[in-house]
Amino acid sequence: MSKPLLELLIAGIKFALVLGFVSVNALFLIWLERKVSARIQNRMGPIYVGRPQGWLQTAADALKLLTKEDIIPAGADRLTFVVAPAVLFTSAVLLFVVIPFGPGLIVRDLKLGVAYAAAVSGLAVISLVMAGWGSNNKYSLVGALRSASQMISYEVSLILAMLSVVILAGSLSTVEIVEAQSRIWFIALQPLGFLIYFIALLAELNRAPFDLPEAESELVAGYNTEYSGMRWAIFFLAEYANLFAGSALAVTLFLGGWQGPWLPPVVWFFLKTFLVIVVAMWLRWTLPRVRPDQLTSLGWKLLLPAALVNLGVTGFLVLAG
Amino acid sequence: MTGEIVLFLLLAVFTLAAAAWSVVAPKVVHAALGLMTAFLGVAGIYLVLESPFLAVVQVLIYIGAIATMILFAIMLSDLPEIRGEAIPAGERGTRRAYAAVPRWLARLIPPAAGLAFLLLIRWEEVGLPALSRPGPAGAPIEIEDLARLLFNQYALPFEALSVLILSALIGALVLARKESE
Amino acid sequence: MSEYLEVGLFLVASALFYAVTMFMASLVSPHAPTAAKQSPYECGEQPVGEAQVRFGPNYYIIALIFVLFDVEAIFLFPWAAALREVGMAGFIEMLVFIGVLLVGLVYAWRKKVLSWI
Numbered sequence: 001m002s003k004p005l006l007e008l009l010i011a012g013i014k015f016a017l018v019l020g021f022v023s024v025n026a027l028f029l030i031w032l033e034r035k036v037s038a039r040i041q042n043r044m045g046p047i048y049v050g051r052p053q054g055w056l057q058t059a060a061d062a063l064k065l066l067t068k069e070d071i072i073p074a075g076a077d078r079l080t081f082v083v084a085p086a087v088l089f090t091s092a093v094l095l096f097v098v099i100p101f102g103p104g105l106i107v108r109d110l111k112l113g114v115a116y117a118a119a120v121s122g123l124a125v126i127s128l129v130m131a132g133w134g135s136n137n138k139y140s141l142v143g144a145l146r147s148a149s150q151m152i153s154y155e156v157s158l159i160l161a162m163l164s165v166v167i168l169a170g171s172l173s174t175v176e177i178v179e180a181q182s183r184i185w186f187i188a189l190q191p192l193g194f195l196i197y198f199i200a201l202l203a204e205l206n207r208a209p210f211d212l213p214e215a216e217s218e219l220v221a222g223y224n225t226e227y228s229g230m231r232w233a234i235f236f237l238a239e240y241a242n243l244f245a246g247s248a249l250a251v252t253l254f255l256g257g258w259q260g261p262w263l264p265p266v267v268w269f270f271l272k273t274f275l276v277i278v279v280a281m282w283l284r285w286t287l288p289r290v291r292p293d294q295l296t297s298l299g300w301k302l303l304l305p306a307a308l309v310n311l312g313v314t315g316f317l318v319l320a321g
Numbered sequence: 322m323t324g325e326i327v328l329f330l331l332l333a334v335f336t337l338a339a340a341a342w343s344v345v346a347p348k349v350v351h352a353a354l355g356l357m358t359a360f361l362g363v364a365g366i367y368l369v370l371e372s373p374f375l376a377v378v379q380v381l382i383y384i385g386a387i388a389t390m391i392l393f394a395i396m397l398s399d400l401p402e403i404r405g406e407a408i409p410a411g412e413r414g415t416r417r418a419y420a421a422v423p424r425w426l427a428r429l430i431p432p433a434a435g436l437a438f439l440l441l442i443r444w445e446e447v448g449l450p451a452l453s454r455p456g457p458a459g460a461p462i463e464i465e466d467l468a469r470l471l472f473n474q475y476a477l478p479f480e481a482l483s484v485l486i487l488s489a490l491i492g493a494l495v496l497a498r499k500e501s502e
Numbered sequence: 503m504s505e506y507l508e509v510g511l512f513l514v515a516s517a518l519f520y521a522v523t524m525f526m527a528s529l530v531s532p533h534a535p536t537a538a539k540q541s542p543y544e545c546g547e548q549p550v551g552e553a554q555v556r557f558g559p560n561y562y563i564i565a566l567i568f569v570l571f572d573v574e575a576i577f578l579f580p581w582a583a584a585l586r587e588v589g590m591a592g593f594i595e596m597l598v599f600i601g602v603l604l605v606g607l608v609y610a611w612r613k614k615v616l617s618w619i
Contacts, residue, residue, distance in 0.1 A: 004324065007504070011511045018512070019519060069532050070524070074540040079351065086520040093516040097508055108508045112464065115377045115579050116509075122385030126357065129392050133350060137542040145396070148389065149561045152568040155385075159575045166582040172464065225543055230527035234520060293617060296564065300616045304571070304607070308600060311578070315585055315593055368506050376506075378576050386572040390565040468584035471577070472592035479577070479595065483602035486570050490606035493566045494615060 014107050018096045026240040027058040033281050034058075040285040068229035073136055076226065080134030085227070085234040087127035092241035094120045098174045099248045102258045102266040106175060113174040114166055117249060118159050121204065124242065125151050128223045131235075135226040143222025146212050146292070153299035154203040160307035161197035164190055164314045165253045174249075178257030185256040192310045194254040196303055198276075201246045203299070205239070208284035212292060247276035329369050336362030349395050357388045372462050563615050567607075574603050 031046065031054070038045030050056025072081060098113040100106040110116050125148045132144020166172055168189060169180035180186075187194045203210040206222075219225070224235050251257060251272040258265035260272075290298070336359050343355030360383040367376035471479055581588065581596050588595075610616055 007507060008511065011508045012515070014508060015512055015515045019516075066527050067530050067532075069534065070527060071535070071539060073542050074537070075542065077348070077350070080354070086517050089520055090513060090516040094509065094512050097512060107512075108505065110373075110505060110509075112373055112377055112579075115374070115381070118575075119377045119381035119385060122381055125385065125389050126392070129389070129396075130354070133392075133396065135542070138544070141396075145393075145561055148393070149564050152386075152389065152565060156568065156571040156575055159572075160578070163575075163578050163582040166579075167585050170583065170586055172579065172583050220543065229531055230523055234523065296616055300567070300607070301611065308604070311582075312597065312600075315582075315596075318585060319590055319593055365510070368510075373506065374580070382569075382572055382576060386565075386569045390562070390569050393562050393565045396561075464580045465584045465587060468580035468588055468592070471580060472588040472595055476591075476595050480598055480602075482577075483574075483599040486573060487602050487606045490567065490570045490603075491609055494563065494610055494613060 015093075018093060018107065022093060022096070022237065022241045022244075025244050026237045027062065029240045029243060029277065030058045030061075030236070031055055032278075033284075036278065036281045037285045040282070062233060065233040066230055070229040070231055071226075073226045075136040077134040077136070080130040081226075082231075084127045084131035084134060085231050085238070087130065088124055088238040089234050089241075091120050091123035091127065092238040092245060094123075095242070095245040095249075099245060100175050100178055100252060100257055101269055102264075105258075105266060109173055109175040112172050114162050114172045114177070114253075117174075118155075118162065121242070121246075122151075122155060124204075131227070132223040135223070137226050139220045139225045140223050143219045143225070146219075147206055147223060150206070150210060150212065150295060150299075151204050153296055154200040154303065157196055157299065157303040157307045158200035158204060160304070160311050161190075161193045161200065162253060164193040164307075164311050167311070167314050167318055174252050174257075178252055178259065181256040182259060185254065185259075187254040190254060190310070190314070192306065193314070194250070196307050196310065197250060197254065199298075200303060201250060202280060202283070203295070205243055205246055205280075207243070207280055209287040209290050210295065211284070211289060212295065243277060243280070244273065247280065248273045250276050325369060329366065332362050332365040332369065336366065350392070353388060353391050353395060356391070357384050360384045360388065374462065374464050374467060563610075567610055567615070570606065571603070574600065 034057070035045045035053070037043075046054030046057035048054060048057075049060045072078060095117060097107045098110055098117055100109070128144045128147045128151075132140045132142075132147075135141070165177060165186050168186055169177040171177060171180070177186075202208075206212075224232055227235060248269075251269065255272045255276075256268075258269040260268035263271075339355050339358035339362055343352045343359060346352040346355055360379060364376040364379040364384075367373070367379060577599065578596070581592060585592065
């Protein structure tokens with residue numbers, strides 16, 4: 001077999017691995033979220049399918065969704081309606097290219113890793129606007145526009161928080177950033193940076209307290225109100241893939257990535273990532289939803305100036321010290 | 322033919338097809354999506370040209386930001402053809418766009434574009450300073466090369482850029498707010 | 503360029519995955535559209551008016567400010583990655599650059615564009 005063909009084959013195997021991981025991860029995270037929310041509300045959560053903890057519930061749900069009718073509403077713009085889930089899913093899968101699961105365990109250590117991650121995660125907005133506009137539904141459109149304006153309000157702060165880490169590591173490569181944290185995790189040097197990143201991440205992921213786009217009590221389900229069956233499942237798959245990827249990037253940038261004593265690196269990586277995810281879920285079931293005016297004010301008047309100051313101080317200290 | 326050329330041709334056809342769709346699409350939202358697809362093809366071409374950072378910028382700025390803004394602008398306007406109803410076939414696309422431009426300006430566009438193109442390919446012969454490719458030829462352009470050029474050699478244009486962005490911001494706010502009142 | 507082989511492949515393959523999944527789902531799922539089922543969901547009421555309505559300009563203004571700050575962020579990438587190389591001179595240049603842009607942010611702030619109306 002010729003060399004380029006072999007490389008393509010290896011890349012294909014990597015894709016299959018990522019795809020498998022993304023699917024299992026979504027099933028697990030949805031189960032976890034149900035369990036966490038149940039515990040917080042003093043309930044049991046799923047227990048029947050896959051006794052005793054109901055761990056097969058989400059797999060059963062996925063199978064059920066596969067056999068559900070795919071309804072496209074009358075008056076919908078078919079092209080945008082059909083393509084929207086693919087865009088969100090693709091942008092989520094593309095993020096996994098630069099996530100270092102362990103030393104050498106990365107799809108590709110891009111030199112521009114962090115910049116690539118910022119660019120790819122920005123594509124999600126388009127999918128939501130497509131879904132909201134294409135559905136011919138008022139709830140969908142309001143949800144999509146809220147979501148898009150929210151994501152773009154926080155994206156700049158997210159990028160600036162990432163860049164304060166880039167200054168410390170002197171590189172955009174995710175692997176080099178993890179390696180630069182062998183002595184001290186960047187969260188110790190960048191507590192404010194981590195806080196900004198985490199808040200902006202929750203907003204980018206449309207998770208509570210920033211879940212205005214999907215506010216069930218007012219917008220039914222936001223941009224995916226009209227979606228059903230497998231098309232809806234793909235949206236969900238992508239959302240939980242994004243949750244994992246965003247948390248994994250938080251671990252990579254601030255929490256030392258795969259580094260840690262005694263345990264194997266991959267175990268450390270997953271432990272830290274799931275810790276971040278559980279904290280995000282805990283916040284979701286604890287905090288009330290913010291108002292739209294609070295949302296824009298927080299993003300532009302607090303997070304953005306704070307992120308700029310943090311970046312400037314970091315740069316100055318690196319040069320001076 | 323090397324793999325590089327094959328890849329370039331594929332991307333070029335992809336980009337042109339998306340651009341053509343953007344021009345003829347009966348719904349304006351589809352035209353915007355076609356534009357995004359064309360931008361994606363251009364990002365791919367930047368990768369073939371060994372300029373990965375430019376490709377990332379293309380995706381981050383042109384697709385993630387500017388095209389999103391265009392989508393917002395379309396959804397804010399109150400014209401039926403923009404909201405989704407198809408434009409009658411006779412009024413579609415370029416003819417309609419040209420009708421909005423004064424005739425003397427429309428006549429000026431093709432020769433101006435040609436002149437600009439000539440200038441670009443004969444840049445150095447006109448006596449303008451040579452545009453050098455940062456870093457060694459053939460190797461990908463590294464981000465450090467860009468930083469060195471941007472902050473040492475082209476520091477003044479870089480600062481001038483901030484004034485340009487500022488004026489764009491203020492101008493846009495003035496125009497957009499006027500419309501809202 | 504070959505560095506981005508996986509990126510290109512993932513892009514094409516995940517779009518393909520979506521198409522295949524939807525095709526498989528169409529094989530096992532029922533398809534029986536009715537007018538009521540296909541009508542836009544409005545909590546059981548008959549839909550009133552059009553869905554693709556016009557929106558307030560706030561969204562557009564926020565998108566505008568975002569575009570300009572995103573452009574600023576782009577210049578920060580090479581700056582942050584090579585800060586030790588460009589040194590104090592580069593640092594001050596960036597300070598001036600961001601300072602000018604902050605004037606824009608303050609202007610938007612003072613014009614109350616950043617407060618949701």
